[in-house]
Amino acid sequence: MVKDTMSYYERLNLAPNASEAEIKQAYFTLIREYSNETHPKEFQLLTEAFKTLKDNNKRREYDEQGSNNSNDSKRLEDAWRSLKQGDFNKAISITNQILKESPGNREALQCKAYAFLHKGDGIEANIISEKLLRETPNNIDCLILGVDVKESIKEHKEAINLVRKLIELTGDIDWCLKESRLLNEIGRSEQALQSLRTNALRFESIEKAMMYKEILLLAFNLGDPEAKAEAVEKLKTVPEGSVERLQVAYWMIALYEENNLRKNHPLYINIYEIVSYLNQDQEQDIEKWLEENDVENNNYQKKSNSSHSNENKRAGATEEAFFIKKETVKMLLISFGIFILFSIFGLGWLGFIAGAVYFFVGNGKQVLKYAAIAAGVIIFFQWLMYFP
Template identity: 25%
Template sequence: MKNYYEILNITKDATQEEIRSGYKKMLRKYPPEKEQERYKEIREAYDTLKDEKSRKNYDAYFHHEKDIKSLEDKYTEYMEAKNYNDAEKVLKKILIISPEIAHIKDKLGEVYLLKKEYDKSIKIYEKLIKEYPDNVDYLIKLGKNYSEKEENSKAIKYYIEAYNLDNSNLIAVNEIVYLFIDDKKINEAINFLNKDIEKDNKLDFEDFFALSKLLECYIIKNDMSNLKRTLEDIKKIAPEDEESKEFISWKLGKLAANLYDMQIYEHAKEILEICLKLTPNIEVVQELYRGANLFVEATKLIKDETIEYLAKFPVINYFFNKELKENIKEQAIQTLDEYIRHPKGREILKNEIDRIKMKYPLLYKETSIYNFYNEILKVINQASYTRTIYQETSGKGACYIATAVYGSYDSDEVLVLRRFRDEILKPTKVGRKMVAFYYKYSPYLSKKLKLNSIPSNIIKFILNRFIKFLNRYILK
């Protein structure tokens, strides 16, 4: 059997005040969020020794220590192997030797709980509570049984009884809150936590656990104003010692990581900012904050109606590539290509990219996004340069039909066709005859074509295929 005096680091003749003091010291050293099993031992030791009756029962156990020790060793062995049936048999043998040992009855109740024989476990704890009405641990285990049976109202009743006996019991606080949440009673959970925080009329480090639970409640409610207020309260109570700072940062970081995985980036960012102030040099927190911040900025950009949607595509592709359907990606690339082929489209894209660079620098500087925008700008600049050079050096002859179809003498499509005329057709005899034939009939035909009419669109479709062929294979 474990030595509860050693667990609390106190002597066997310790006073009740010394027992409480030892418990608080161990609790701070081994908080339940980090050392769950150790905390369970500490809590069990405290609940046993603070109650005079259970302490007397515990001390009496050592009179039978020789007879019981070998059986307890077997019990431990069976429990480690998760052999609950044999563990149950051993505990029953011990109770035959000494029927009144409360902690053995407690262990039997735990075994029944693990075996999901909840009614048997409930009977044991109901009897123990009658004998030890102030034992918080027994009340919590009774509440746990009802919780597992999904009888939440009964579970809450016993957890609240435990809390009223010892309002520092974090397990009771935790279970009450989660049962309220499970019953969709989020406001009751918030009210309970606020009362717990205000119970001693002061805000200090002892309130951190309740404050961290409040954060979870406000996240569920999507209540940003109260979330921020609670974060400010946490800032106020952060102790100066590094160990406490690291603990708070670890606890908040764990919550932020869960939010990040749930894609709740704005709340994650708010919480991680506190973590960075407490522990600025932890790389995993830095990386998590950077990622959350990028997602928050990306969401702002996507919702920004003042920026052309097409210019947002490199950002959308970077963050949501896996969610984007292939046809949407292809359509976006095709639209980008169409913009780049037209002077007005290039101008719009360039202006929008400049605006993103100024308004969302964090996103713009992200390597993959920056490279995407840089490639677009390179193509835009090259196309603009080629167009300028060609306009300065090409002949004045008009492409009548192409101009009528595309609506502009200077459109990129018309420039490609003019290049084909000047660089491919004119240097050859056959080509010159084709050009002469074209200029003989095209002025008349072009007058019959109206922009975006059915004939114009048919001709445009054919020319687009031809221009694509020229760009790919002829005019490289």
């Protein structure tokens, strides 16, 4: 009995790998039994199957898409559901049943590859993935599968090549970011930065800002001041409209928090500058963040200023100590001069007293200092009067 729910192979009682000669023989044998005159519906179903399977291109397309009957669709749904639930063996079993009937069913092959991949069998998943890529090299789903598989088995260079093809075919920003991250993982950080800067030219506004957020972080890690300065400027000017400016501002705050940056960190200073510039509408939460971080930044500055102040005080104290020593020597010499002056006139004892008063009492007290000098002068003139 021929039914419309059967696959083309089932209608002709053939295996999916049947040869062209076997297809013809099966068809002409069956239409004798189900002729157009006696069984028009069955004849139409057999002819439909034959016309598709005898043409290599149509057969390949049919095999890739799989049979369109509801039973296959249901089984594929069961396979994907089993995969999501973590029952990988069941997913593989279901897809094997489908592939037995339609060996080129692309969706079944993809599901089977993912089941092997999540099961930990990257080698088997890679065999299926490479088969799909050979047959449909520009199919997006097959390329995505290939990236996942290559990355899992640590074939990063091959994964990067597939990602670049996805960039060409889709222009999706996620693949541009994926390329730079893969390059970074294999130690090609400078190439990753160049890739980001080149791919950033593909985008406008918010997507361009996403690229420059990555450029800022990578440029800082690489110590590339030119790329970092460019990223800061672009992040301030690229977003269009208040919504996009706020979105980028929140990205910057998240970048600061994710990397747990200190307030005196150079990248923090760049982030604070960008957020402050973008918050033109003075959004409340961002204003609060700016205020809190500005206070902490000022505290850092105060500590820095305090440190400089302490250094200045120490330097001033050193200079003052030098000045005091200099003054002490000067006063000592003057005191000694007073003693010599009195000694010339035979009043050495009086000169010693006058010099001592000047040095010890007059130090820092100008009145006593000058009084001691005056006393010495008076005594000197008295001596001249009594001893002509």
